[in-house]
Amino acid sequence: MRYPLNVTSEIGELKTVLLKRPGRELENLTPDYLETLLFDDIPFLPAIQKEHDYFATSLRNQGVEVVYLDTLLAESILNDEIRLSLIDEFLSESKVGESSSLEVIREFLTSLPKDQLVNKMMEGMQKNELPHKSKRHLHEFIENQDPFYLFPMPNLYFTRDPAAVIGNGVSLNRMNRTARGRESLFMKYIMQYHPRFSPHDIPLWFDRGGAYSIEGGDELVLSSEVVAIGISARSTAQAIENLAQKLFAKNENYQKVMAVEIPKTRAFMHLDTVFTMVDRDKFTVHPAILGPGGEMNIFILERGEDEDLKISRRANIVDTLKEVLNLNEVTLIPCGGGDDIAAAREQWNDGSNTLAVSPGVVITYDRNYVSNELLRSHGVEVIEVLSSELARGRGGPRCMSMPLYREDL
Incomplete structure (x- = not known):
């Protein structure tokens, strides 16, 4: 090689x-x-x-x-351990850990096939993309928040x-x-x-x-x-x-x-x-x-x-x-x-x-x-x-x- x-x-x-x-x-x-x-x-x-x-x-x-880049990254996700590690590091650097929706976002990303996972990390995630959940926190009721859980790149x-x-x-x-x-x-x-x-x-x-x-x-x-x-x-x-x-x-x-x-x-x-x-x-x-x-x-x-x-x-x-x-x-x-x-x-x-x-x-x-x-x-x-x-x-x-x-x- x-x-x-x-x-x-x-x-x-x-x-x-x-x-x-x-x-x-x-x-x-x-x-x-x-x-x-x-x-x-x-x-x-x-x-x-x-x-x-x-x-x-x-x-x-x-x-x-x-x-x-996206092809190489998808080909690098060889197993679930690498997939979860990438997701966790990505969410941490995206400051999603400060959000009450962390686990829902993590579950959503984990459920995606690896090529779709890569695309979603790169293109960003709007808040209306997550599965419906009831509002449980004050900030979720406030209007005019930014529309993204994951900002696009x-x-x-x-x-x-x-x-x-x-x-x-x-x-x-x-x-x-x-x-x-x-x-x-x-x-x-x-x-x-x-x-x-x-x-x-x-x-x-x-x-x-x-x-x-x-x-x-x-x-x-x-x-x-x-x-x-x-x-x-x-x-x-x-x-x-x-x-x-x-x-x-x-x-x-x-x-x-x-x-x-x-x-x-x-x-x-x-x-x-x-x-x-x-x-x-x-x-x-x-x-x-x-x-x-x-x-x-x-x-x-x-x-x-x-x-x-x-x-x-x-x-x-x-x-x-x-x-x-x-x-x-x-x-x-x-x-x-x-x-x-x-x-x-x-x-x-x-x-x-x-x-x-x-x-x-x-x-x-x-x-x-x-x-x-x-x-x-x-x-x-x-x-x-x-x-x-x-x-x-x-x-x-x-x-x-x-x-x-x-x-x-």
Whole structure:
């Protein structure tokens, strides 16, 4: 059996990727809960599914194996013990333990076949779905309560964030926002119980049970020796230090973690919304993160004495990339061509968020035509995918994909 995880670069030939097809969780979005669930608008489900299928087909056309989150999770429920453990952890993290209906909800979920169970956990449970029971508590008589026992998980189609493969191991992430906190629980069960992964002793670079948050959109594998991680609104400096210590302790190949501070705003949510690798020496970038002369707050973390880290500071991203990747030249390709209006517009629609399927071949949203033409002018092959509804979730092709296996460069 081939070892199931291998990601030693952002651009190595992509062989296996994890996706989540948008489902009925999006139908449970309402205007009153958009902010809570981290959406700006409500996608039209049939259209977003069509676009996502187009994305998956584009990957398959490049020879990529596409596997789906819900399928893997259902296949991980091998027995009743695993089923009950998953349900109990899920209900605990959904704060259902604070509800008088806990046992009724638990019984209802336990009664479902495993594929329906997975769908119900992901799409959410409205209060009118439970079997009828008499009202016994004061809060059950009060009107205008929220309609959910289990809130939907509409961000699941952004599979990049709950976990990230680095080398031969995985970072099982603690999500920063409450609305997304349960997502990495699914990855925990897949890695622990799915027959594709469970026979292997897969290293864990980060544990979702820690105190500090980190998300996969901030984790970029630049090479077999260097990982870049964004210090962002979603990933903390403490989490980056913790990951670096475990990575250095358990994987002798990795020598440096390049921590890059970015503005902590919604438009610049993760590092991969402003910076992605498209070829060995080419990177997309949103110009707004660059100060005069390309200056930024960049920190290099390396092994120090004993278990301590050695931390040094850099200021220029081009010079730093040359240093850590041993390159003579680095090309930054600006989102929207650097034009103030085009860059802001296309950045909002993830113009810098590319998914490389091999060196110099990337998947992007079709709507970012200025950035796409600029990529082509730099010799990058661009595969455009439909994006009118997908883009409403504020994430691009890299956000929607979790590479499990890439060929080494």
